[in-house]
Amino acid sequence: MTATQHETTHTEYPAHFEPPHGSAWRLVFGPGLVRGVWVGALGFVVGMLVVLFCRYWWNWDPVWKTDIVLVIGGMVTAPIFFLGGLGAFDYWLYYISGRPTRPEDHSGHGARSWRDYFRVNTDHKVIGVQYLVTTFVFFVLGGLAAMFFRAELAQPGLQFVDSQTFNGLVSVHATLMIFLFIIPAFAGLANFAVPLMLGAPDMAFPRLNALSYWLLPIAGVMFLASFAAPGGAFASGWTGYAPLAEGQPLGQTFFNMGVQWAGASSILTALNFLVTIITMRAPGMTFWRMPLLVWANFTTSLLVVIATPFIAGSQFFVLFDRIMHTDFFIPKGGGYVLGYQHIFWFYSHPAVYIMMLPGFGIVSEVISSMSRKPIFGYRLMALSLMGILVLGFSVWAHHMFVAGMADWLRVPMMVTTLLIAVPTGIKVFSWLATLWRGRIHLTTPMLFALGFVTMFVIGGLSGIYLGSVPIDIHASDTYFVVAHIHYVLFGGSVFTIYAGVYYWFPKMTGRMYSERLGKWHFWLTFVSFNVTFFPMHYVGLRGMPRRVFDYDAAFGDLNFVISVASFALGASFVVFAYNMIVSWVRGPVADANPWHARTLEWQVSSPPPIFNFDEIPQVVGGPYEYGVPGARHAVMSPAREAEEVPA
Amino acid sequence: MRKALVQVVAIGVVIGVLVTLVAVLFQWLPHSATVQFDRIQDIYWFATIMSIVIFSLVAAVVLFAVWKWRVPPDDDRDGPPIHGNTSLEIVWTAIPAFLVIVLGIVSAIVLSENGKAGDNPYHVMAIGQQFAWKFQYPDSGGFTSGELVLPVDRQTQVELSSVDVIHSFWVPQWGQKQDAVPGIATSIFVTPTRTGEFAVVCTELCGLGHATMRAKARVVSQADFDAWTKEQKA
Numbered sequence: 117m118t119a120t121q122h123e124t125t126h127t128e129y130p131a132h133f134e135p136p137h138g139s140a141w142r143l144v145f146g147p148g149l150v151r152g153v154w155v156g157a158l159g160f161v162v163g164m165l166v167v168l169f170c171r172y173w174w175n176w177d178p179v180w181k182t183d184i185v186l187v188i189g190g191m192v193t194a195p196i197f198f199l200g201g202l203g204a205f206d207y208w209l210y211y212i213s214g215r216p217t218r219p220e221d222h223s224g225h226g227a228r229s230w231r232d233y234f235r236v237n238t239d240h241k242v243i244g245v246q247y248l249v250t251t252f253v254f255f256v257l258g259g260l261a262a263m264f265f266r267a268e269l270a271q272p273g274l275q276f277v278d279s280q281t282f283n284g285l286v287s288v289h290a291t292l293m294i295f296l297f298i299i300p301a302f303a304g305l306a307n308f309a310v311p312l313m314l315g316a317p318d319m320a321f322p323r324l325n326a327l328s329y330w331l332l333p334i335a336g337v338m339f340l341a342s343f344a345a346p347g348g349a350f351a352s353g354w355t356g357y358a359p360l361a362e363g364q365p366l367g368q369t370f371f372n373m374g375v376q377w378a379g380a381s382s383i384l385t386a387l388n389f390l391v392t393i394i395t396m397r398a399p400g401m402t403f404w405r406m407p408l409l410v411w412a413n414f415t416t417s418l419l420v421v422i423a424t425p426f427i428a429g430s431q432f433f434v435l436f437d438r439i440m441h442t443d444f445f446i447p448k449g450g451g452y453v454l455g456y457q458h459i460f461w462f463y464s465h466p467a468v469y470i471m472m473l474p475g476f477g478i479v480s481e482v483i484s485s486m487s488r489k490p491i492f493g494y495r496l497m498a499l500s501l502m503g504i505l506v507l508g509f510s511v512w513a514h515h516m517f518v519a520g521m522a523d524w525l526r527v528p529m530m531v532t533t534l535l536i537a538v539p540t541g542i543k544v545f546s547w548l549a550t551l552w553r554g555r556i557h558l559t560t561p562m563l564f565a566l567g568f569v570t571m572f573v574i575g576g577l578s579g580i581y582l583g584s585v586p587i588d589i590h591a592s593d594t595y596f597v598v599a600h601i602h603y604v605l606f607g608g609s610v611f612t613i614y615a616g617v618y619y620w621f622p623k624m625t626g627r628m629y630s631e632r633l634g635k636w637h638f639w640l641t642f643v644s645f646n647v648t649f650f651p652m653h654y655v656g657l658r659g660m661p662r663r664v665f666d667y668d669a670a671f672g673d674l675n676f677v678i679s680v681a682s683f684a685l686g687a688s689f690v691v692f693a694y695n696m697i698v699s700w701v702r703g704p705v706a707d708a709n710p711w712h713a714r715t716l717e718w719q720v721s722s723p724p725p726i727f728n729f730d731e732i733p734q735v736v737g738g739p740y741e742y743g744v745p746g747a748r749h750a751v752m753s754p755a756r757e758a759e760e761v762p763a
Numbered sequence: 764m765r766k767a768l769v770q771v772v773a774i775g776v777v778i779g780v781l782v783t784l785v786a787v788l789f790q791w792l793p794h795s796a797t798v799q800f801d802r803i804q805d806i807y808w809f810a811t812i813m814s815i816v817i818f819s820l821v822a823a824v825v826l827f828a829v830w831k832w833r834v835p836p837d838d839d840r841d842g843p844p845i846h847g848n849t850s851l852e853i854v855w856t857a858i859p860a861f862l863v864i865v866l867g868i869v870s871a872i873v874l875s876e877n878g879k880a881g882d883n884p885y886h887v888m889a890i891g892q893q894f895a896w897k898f899q900y901p902d903s904g905g906f907t908s909g910e911l912v913l914p915v916d917r918q919t920q921v922e923l924s925s926v927d928v929i930h931s932f933w934v935p936q937w938g939q940k941q942d943a944v945p946g947i948a949t950s951i952f953v954t955p956t957r958t959g960e961f962a963v964v965c966t967e968l969c970g971l972g973h974a975t976m977r978a979k980a981r982v983v984s985q986a987d988f989d990a991w992t993k994e995q996k997a
Contacts, residue, residue: 279971279972279973279974280971283968283970283971283973352968353968357928357929357967357968359927359928359929359945360928360929360968360969360970363927363928447945447946447947448946451946452946453929453944453945453946453947454944454947487832487842488840488841488842489841489842489843489844489845490844490845490846492845492846492847492848493846493847493848493852494846494847495847496847496852518931518940518941518942519929519942519944520941520942520944520947520949523878526874527867527871527874530867530870530871531864531867534863534864534866534867535860535863537859537863538856538859538860538863541855541856541859542852542855542856544821545855546852548821548824548825548828549845549848549851551824551825551828551832552824552828552845553832553842553843553845554828554832554842555832555834555838555840555841555842556828556829556832556833556834557833557834557836557838558829558833559836566825566829569821569825570818570821570822570825573817573818573821573822574818577810577813577814577817577818580810580813580814580863580866581807581810581814583863584806584810584866584867584870585870585871585874586802586803586806586870586873586874586877587803587806587807587810587870589803589877589938589939589940589941590792590800590803590935590938590939590940592940592966593931593933593940593966593967594966653791654789654791657791657792657793658790658791658792658793658935659793659935659936659962659964661933661964661965661966662966662968663968663973663974664973664974665974666974666975667974668962712839741844742841742842742844743841743842743843743844744844747844
């Protein structure tokens, strides 16, 4: 049975559920984006009326208060109504209200035309692609913000933007890249690959999966909309430190609330991954036979579920201080300023691993299959992920070595921070050992994986400098830190996202990308990345603080070089975008298994059948048994003839 | 196998020499002007040597593997099924653990040395306010100045506070940095070793004027310092 036959089985909407009205009626009142928009607008009015009514009822003056109306109407009720209008709650609402729920006819599953990507879809493969396309759109927008402030930074002094706009661009750049690109792009890749790798027909909770995706654009729109707020976009950095954030104009509220929606999206996805990985493994798929990408997403999901509520809390406290006049972080009212940083970093340090562990998983897949060798030290690779998970929760205060926290906390936090180098080192050395005596195919995903290994080592080593408290006291809050995070998050995370997108592109689209353009993309990115970020180590150590629009004239020449290189880095994305779009439309048709990989997603057609496996695979061995005579990862029956397909 | 190892080491040495040149030919750190920063620079060099060795090793293996074992796209044979090597894995767990623990111990010692008040520290108060620094001299009569003037070779405790949001006090050549936090008292110690003019830079984003929140810092001889404080009091 192939994908085509499934399409004929499921394309037609079962007759008894044909809506009774015409297509115009269905467009406006049926689930979809159109209904989402008008119901969302209705939600804003409802929220606004609730606020006005309450303020009128309790005689609060003035009755109209823009920031409260915006928080309740614009950032709570409107998004919820939008999701309802979209149809994300349809099944549950039918069930709750006692109406007959639609039997699962799979009409909301899979994509038959491009339109199916713009509605609530329960197919993990469609959701994976939705995630990736959306996150790359935000990657471009976050990158454009960076281009603007790099133009400003090309010379000392203020040239193009005012200082509020500059701070806003810096803050929105970081926020989009973290919450709308790196974290969800990994969620997208994992959404596509993990159920296939497990031998499962879908995620454990497909409807929840669809909901988690649709929460994401809400957060992105909120962050971007802050530019339209009076006073400009939120401008206290992506860290939004109190008490600075408390006195900021309205735009800050968009950050406080946007993080809630992005966080909710991450938590729901992570829960879904955990349940899927624990309960939906194919027969024979023991934990020690899972591919390392699955292990990586298992640990990442644990991090997300445990840590993300803390950033939600930190932003709610700031919001309450801002609009309800509480004093959580205001010293005059008895608040504790450093409390914000402790809560914030208790999420945001593990978040660094949320942004890195899935990349470790991707690179393990790519290096193993492109070197045609089993991953070296498989069990220790999985255990080191768990080691990073545990240690990752005990290092948050290394962001606060100069913050004025209790002195005794510094040395223990330094020791745990430095010890994270051990499991990380195990992973790097094991990848190198996997390369050793391999038969190396230097394809585009492999280039990005090897680029990742070398660049991530630089980021890890600058992390060792910053982990040592005395060096950190000098380097903290300078461009050295900016260089460090970009070596970790760009040379690290973004390179692995590129590796993953190229690696699974044939599986997702059924077509092959252009290897030649892929290599151009790699080398342009690799060179311009290094010219952009390596000099930042230098200007930082020499005395340039981060988040400044103006700086000592001595750093002018280097900043000009950095800005020019950053434009080249931005331009290198065009090569990628062109390659992806053109190859998706008319690239050569891809084989089911172009990399001769052993994991389960490559054992089905490209793109995979609508329910992934026509027959449940029986897992009989490890996922990376390259070169072992007769070894198999799974036994699959050959595809059945069309006549045997049950109706 | 032995030949491969020798070749990797050779490539690693070449890379190591190149990276070492980058590390020593550029003046990566500002010329130190305090006892505290001298100590920090020692750890910096320890970490740098460690980093050069590790980076050269990793880069050498990647380059060597691609050079030596690359195959054409149509090659569909598998590599040797090597699943692991326990003694090797123990080695590359133990060596990094040892190195970072040594770095941690050295760092803890320097941190403790740099946090010592000394016999008789001179007190200066630095007060951050959007977007300027003010300096008070309680040990010399309590006057306030817009520039920070310190005597050379004298242990000084800079006590930090803020009246609005978080600021951070940093003089790049002094190597010491500390946030000024509303509601919390923080301080750092500096013992300037040479006279000269420096800049106090705010390193914590504090609002619109953060980039321009700077003050002049001067380190002068004790005699000049006494003359300056007398002049300020008058």
